[in-house]
Amino acid sequence: xxxxxxxxxxxxxxxxxxxxxxxxxxxxxxxxxxxxxxxxxxxxxxxxxxxxxxxxxxxxxxxxxxxxxxxxxxxxxxxxxxxxxxxxxxxxxxxxxxxxxxxxxxxxxxxxxxxxxxxxxxxxxxxxxxxxxxxxxxxxxxxxxxxxxxxxxxxxxxxxxxxxxxxxxxxxxxxxxxxxxxxxxxxxxxxxxxxxxxxxxxxxxxxxxxxxxxxxxxxxxxxxxxxxxxxxxxxxxxxxxxxxxxxxxxxxxxxxxxxxxxxxxxxxxxxxxxxxxxxxxxxxxxxxxxxxxxxxxxxxxxxxxxxxxxxxxxxxxxxxxxxxxxxxxxxxxxxxxxxxxxxxxxxxxxxxxxxxxxxxxxxxxxxxxxxxxxxxxxxxxxxxxxxxxxxxxxxxxxxxxxxxxxxxxxxxxxxxxxxxxxxxxxxxxxxxxxxxxxxxxxxxxxxxxxxxxxxxxxxxxxxxxxxxxxxxxxxxxxxxxxxxxxxxxxxxxxxxxxxxxxxxxxxxxxxxxxxxxxxxxxxxxxxxxxxxxxxxxxxxxxxxxxxxxxxxxxxxxxxxxxxxxxxxxxxxxxxxxxxxxxxxxxxxxxxxxxxxxxxxxxxxxxxxxxxxxxxxxxxxxxxxxxxxxxxxxxxxxxxxxxxxxxxxxxxxxxxxxxxxxxxxxxxxxxxxxxxxxxxxxxxxxxxxxxxxxxxxxxxxxxxxxxxxxxxxxxxxxxxxxxxxxxxxxxxxxxxx
Numbered sequence: 043x044x045x046x047x048x049x050x051x052x053x054x055x056x057x058x059x060x061x062x063x064x065x066x067x068x069x070x071x072x073x074x075x076x077x078x079x080x081x082x083x084x085x086x087x088x089x090x091x092x093x094x095x096x097x098x099x100x101x102x103x104x105x106x107x108x109x110x111x112x113x114x115x116x117x118x119x120x121x122x123x124x125x126x127x128x129x130x131x132x133x134x135x136x137x138x139x140x141x142x143x144x145x146x147x148x149x150x151x152x153x154x155x156x157x158x159x160x161x162x163x164x165x166x167x168x169x170x171x172x173x174x175x176x177x178x179x180x181x182x183x184x185x186x187x188x189x190x191x192x193x194x195x196x197x198x199x200x201x202x203x204x205x206x207x208x209x210x211x212x213x214x215x216x217x218x219x220x221x222x223x224x225x226x227x228x229x230x231x232x233x234x235x236x237x238x239x240x241x242x243x244x245x246x247x248x249x250x251x252x253x254x255x256x257x258x259x260x261x262x263x264x265x266x267x268x269x270x271x272x273x274x275x276x277x278x279x280x281x282x283x284x285x286x287x288x289x290x291x292x293x294x295x296x297x298x299x300x301x302x303x304x305x306x307x308x309x310x311x312x313x314x315x316x317x318x319x320x321x322x323x324x325x326x327x328x329x330x331x332x333x334x335x336x337x338x339x340x341x342x343x344x345x346x347x348x349x350x351x352x353x354x355x356x357x358x359x360x361x362x363x364x365x366x367x368x369x370x371x372x373x374x375x376x377x378x379x380x381x382x383x384x385x386x387x388x389x390x391x392x393x394x395x396x397x398x399x400x401x402x403x404x405x406x407x408x409x410x411x412x413x414x415x416x417x418x419x420x421x422x423x424x425x426x427x428x429x430x431x432x433x434x435x436x437x438x439x440x441x442x443x444x445x446x447x448x449x450x451x452x453x454x455x456x457x458x459x460x461x462x463x464x465x466x467x468x469x470x471x472x473x474x475x476x477x478x479x480x481x482x483x484x485x486x487x488x489x490x491x492x493x494x495x496x497x498x499x500x501x502x503x504x505x506x507x508x509x510x511x512x513x514x515x516x517x518x519x520x521x522x523x524x525x526x527x528x529x530x531x532x533x534x535x536x537x538x539x540x541x542x543x544x545x546x547x548x549x550x551x552x553x554x555x556x557x558x559x560x561x562x563x564x565x566x567x568x569x570x571x572x573x574x575x576x577x578x579x580x581x582x583x584x585x586x587x588x589x590x591x592x593x594x595x596x597x598x599x600x601x602x603x604x605x606x607x608x609x610x611x612x613x614x615x616x617x618x619x620x621x622x623x624x625x626x627x628x629x630x631x632x633x634x635x636x637x638x639x640x641x642x643x644x645x646x647x648x649x650x651x652x653x654x655x656x657x658x659x660x661x662x663x664x665x666x667x668x669x670x671x672x673x674x675x676x677x678x679x680x681x682x683x684x685x686x687x688x689x690x691x692x693x694x695x696x697x698x699x700x701x702x703x704x705x706x707x708x709x710x711x712x713x714x715x716x717x718x719x720x721x722x723x724x725x726x727x728x729x730x731x732x733x734x735x736x737x738x739x740x741x742x743x744x745x746x747x748x749x750x751x752x753x754x755x756x757x758x759x760x761x762x763x764x765x766x767x768x769x770x771x772x773x774x775x776x777x778x
Contacts, residue, residue: 044068045170050159051610052582054648056640057153058139061610063162065152067117067170082176086120089193090127097123100138116149121169125154128165131197132204133211133396134158135218157214161204168200209233210395212499212514213248219514225528226614228589237521238528240560240594244521249469250496251521258466262495265307265340268465269490275464277457278489280475282342291329292322294341301344304328306336310494312436316407318344345489347477349435350446352458353502353513354470356520359455361502361511362447362479367432368402368440372423378412379404379419382431390504395438398504402431402440443501445508446479453482461493469517471497530560530589531745532597532616535737536606536645537656538638539622540730543723545600547738547759548620552596554755555747560588563600569593581605582612589613596745606641611648618744619649619671620737623656624730646671652744654696654737674744676736696740698732703739715739716753723761 046068052061087094097120119140126136134157140147147153156162175191209217213235217227220237228236234247245252250259261268269279283294284307295302304325305315314335316328325341332339353361370381382402385391390398404419408431412418415429423429435441454474462470476488483489502511522528535545542563549561549568558570562584567574569591579587581601588597601611621642639660646653646661649671655661656676667673677697695706703715717739720731735756742752 044174045166048163048166049608050163052159053585053611053613054644055610056607056637056644057147058155059614059647060139061156061159062139063154063156063159063166065118065121065154065166067121067150067152082173085176086124086173089197090124090131092130093123093127096127096138100140118147118150118152121152121166121173122154124169124173125152125162125165128168128197128200129156129162129204132161132165132201132208133214134161134208135214158204158208161207164200164203168196171196205393205396208396209235210248211397212395212503213246215499215503216246216514216517219512220518223515223518223522225518225522226589228586230590236590237518239589240530240591240597241558242527242530243590243592246517246521248496249499249517251468251517253468253521254495255466255468259495262465262467262470262493263308263310265305265309265492266338268493271464272461272490272493275460277461277464278483280342280345280489280491282340285329285339285341286337288326288329288333291339291341292325295319295322295325298341298343303340303342303344304332305340305342306332307338307340308336311438312432312434315434317433345475345487345491347475347488348479349491350474350476350479351443351497351501352450352454352472352474353497353499354459354462354467354472355513355516356468357459357463358516359447359450359458360516361445361513362450362458363443363501363505363508364446364479365435365437365501366442366444366506367430367435368442369428369430369432370402370423372425372427372429374425375422377420377422378417378429381423381429391440395498395500398500399442399506400438400440404431407432437498437501442506445502445505445511447509447511449480451480451482453484454479454488457483457490461490465493465495467493467495468520469497470494529615530595530597532599532613533618533620533741533745534599534601534611534616534645534649535620535622535741536601536603536642537620537622537624538603538642539624540726540734541600541602541622543726543731543761544620544622544734544737544741545598546761547734547756548741549598550759551738551742551747551752551755552598552745554758555742555751557596558593560591560594560597562588562598580609580612582609585612601645603638603641606644607637611645614648616645616649617651618654618741619645619652620654620741621646621656621658621661621666622733622737623658643668652694654740654744656733674740676740696736698736703736705740705743713743713749715743715749718753718757721759721761 044067045065047066049064051057051064055062057064122138126138129136136155139153139155154162154166172191172193213233220227225237226239230236234245237244237246266284273279281298285291285294291304301318301320302325303317304319309315314332316331319325319328329339349365351363351365352359370378370385386401391401393401411430417429432439432441437443458472458474461472471494473491474488475491476483477486499513502513504510533548535541545561545563549559552559553571561568565578567579567584567587570593574587585599588594643661643665646666647668649669651671653666653671653673654676655666655673663673672694674694674696677695697704697706701717703717705712717735720728720735723731739752739756743749
């Protein structure tokens with residue numbers, strides 16, 4: 043199965059309300075709809091166990107019959123689900139878009155949802171090559187006979203690319219929580235994401251936020267300095283010394299008393315930590331490991347007890363977990379190496395931060411701990427014997443967690459919160475060492491091991507034992523409390539008329555009213571009245587530019603039908619959609635093709651508040667109001683009270699009456715907006731100019747502008763100077 047054409051749609055499009063990638067399948071070896079070889083389907087089902095159920099869940103009999111015969115999925119439909127299942131293996135949360143689709147999808151057309159477009163494109167490449175390798179060939183060439191398709195190797199390469207490209211699993215969960223709270227998300231670069239738009243934005247890097255104090259972050263990174271602050275406040279900390287030289291570390295261990303812990307002063311994620319060093323030789327070896335990761339090393343006493351991670355968000359304890367070091371449990375017959383392979387076969391384990399749990403890896407520390415038990419990787423531990431491969435309990439090293447949030451003693455809760463506040467972190471991971479978290483640390487041995495900025499969340503979201511905790515919603519709530527906005531007001535101008543002029547007029551009105559306007563028109567982006575750059579932009583790229591600008595407080599987007607058909611909208615919500623059509627009688631105004639009408643309806647479906655539409659029977663009201671917005675007709679045929687007579691049966695209406703615009707709610711006048719004489723615009727009919735002024739004025743009113751200010755602002759509008767050709771510009775430069 044060969045992909046002959048690919049197009050990426052960012053945001054709502056004519057195919058779906060979420061980002062998708064459209065593939066056109068071509069080539070001579072395409073399967074005929076409803077003519078799949080059973081062996082092909084069984085081979086696909088065998089490698090992708092969820093494929094059969096996925097097809098059945100979205101493929102009602104009616105759906106199956108629309109793109110196939112005999113109830114079998116069509117080629118495009120099957121290809122979609124193979125791509126979806128491959129992305130699911132990489133951790134994506136996706137479902138087929140055909141259930142909700144309202145536009146016909148052809149049998150050789152695949153519309154695949156995605157979380158990351160680059161990952162989906164690679165999944166489609168793998169799916170196409172794999173399915174093609176399974177199709178029967180009447181006369182395979184010698185080259186084809188020699189070349190076999192290694193699905194396992196290709197899948198491993200795909201998953202490796204997905205791990206490098208996709209956000210870590212905890213970041214994806216945070217994005218989903220933001221979506222539930224209707225907070226828009228934009229990925230910037232790497233793990234840095236933006237929540238909110240324009241002036242209302244906040245940014246995140248893992249769990250470090252724009253509210254995280256830089257000084258506090260530096261303080262937490264230096265364990266020595268952080269402990270000094272905690273100790274001065276009377277909070278429990280271990281006895282420790284800081285060493286810059288090897289001999290100083292040994293002397294510090296002797297003063298503190300063996301066994302000791304040796305760790306880098308600025309380490310993270312358990313790197314370079316050695317626990318339970320019993321003599322000078324072990325301290326020397328541990329010092330070298332720690333010194334490789336930092337300029338100085340801490341030598342501290344060993345506190346007997348369990349390792350607890352307390353997650354404090356915005357001054358409140360949100361979750362607590364008992365961290366268990368990476369280990370295996372013997373069965374009496376398997377070697378340690380085999381036990382590790384069995385543990386790592388758990389689908390919840392993966393590499394790095396891409397999965398709920400991290401795989402256990404053999405390393406020097408694991409070999410050292412096994413040697414302490416007179417074991418090697420080939421040793422067979424007794425049944426039920428626990429063999430620990432790490433002394434530190436970090437989940438990033440393969441450890442697991444047991445949720446203990448409901449067991450935390452109030453004193454220990456207070457200690458964790460005070461520690462986070464003392465360091466000054468909005469999101470903090472406070473590590474406590476104590477025997478029993480349900481008893482007060484003031485009445486039993488225990489201490490604060492460290493306070494971490496940018497703490498990991500996986501241990502709380504996916505504990506091995508206990509209740510899963512929602513720790514992402516509190517972060518979003520902290521950044522966007524109830525009284526804080528996250529979205530810009532967005533006005534989209536679309537249709538077959540002079541949408542660019544209407545958008546410029548609207549932006550001018552808003553700028554004169556004191557707003558910082560981001561305007562996308564004619565393939566260009568304008569920020570605060572100035573063009574943002576020399577190159578032309580697609581509609582999604584222009585919208586992204588506007589949403590990223592930290593000064594913009596309102597967005598005006600020209601979304602021509604061609605923009606929508608080619609690239610999608612680039613934004614997931616619109617406040618007011620204005621559909622500016624060509625006046626009746628101008629050429630073939632009534633002959634817009636179905637695709638253009640579909641594209642305009644997509645803009646209307648995304649609107650949340652008001653859809654402004656000139657009287658036009660081409661657009662079905664059900665499609666225009668699919669997003670729940672109020673449909674407001676704009677009267678353009680004639681003037682005066684005769685238009686108002688039709689209002690009672692049509693709800694809200696905007697009517698031009700003489701030198702004013704009236705907004706009617708049913709038969710009652712809601713507001714009067716004075717109008718001005720529209721300016722003359724080259725190459726544009728005065729009727730069109732008047733219509734643009736009408737739509738711009740009404741749009742400004744529906745986003746909250748004062749009618750008198752609308753009149754005053756629009757009176758100073760002037761059309762932009764026409765662009766000269768390159769030849770004319772060169773000629774003007776050569777003239778004296």
